[in-house]
Amino acid sequence: MSKKERRSYDKSFKLMAVELHRSGKPAGTVAKELGIGVDMVRRWSREYGVHDTRSFPGNGKQDLTPEQKEIQTLKKALQEAEMENRILKKAVSIFSREDNKCSGS
Incomplete structure (x- = not known):
């Protein structure tokens, strides 16, 4: 072939x-x-x-209007902020569990 x-x-x-x-x-x-x-x-x-x-x-490049470019940038920033938020929530839960172990309960 x-x-x-x-x-x-x-x-x-x-x-x-x-x-x-x-x-x-x-x-x-x-x-x-x-x-x-x-x-x-x-x-x-x-x-x-x-x-x-x-x-x-x-x-394969998109030719976006200025408004579409701004929307794309804002969506990317929102996704990054949401990911940081999830990471911080996980970190808080991990550290709060470790605090309970050290308190001698």
């Missing part, structure tokens, strides 16, 4: 394919002209329709 090499396309190529498709050419025709799959043209067009200029950031 041979492994297919995964091809990658840059943002300008994807935008060109989307523009051709949006200009009225069928996805099958665009795909055949560019040598790519029909599903890719449809997926890129759908993604462009949803994200517009933030489409195709590259290499």
Whole structure:
């Protein structure tokens, strides 16, 4: 069995394919002209329709709005604070158990 090499396309190529498709050419025709799959043209067009200029950031990176970046940062800070809180609760319970052992009860 041979492994297919995964091809990658840059943002300008994807935008060109989307523009051709949006200009009225069928996805099958665009795909055949560019040598790519029909599903890719449809997926890129759908993604462009949803994200517009933030489409195709590259290499799995998300192109977030400033508000989305702030939300992501705040969520990360909240998770860290919750983890610290859990650790401190465990530490308090461990130290309170050790205090009872030393008290001679």
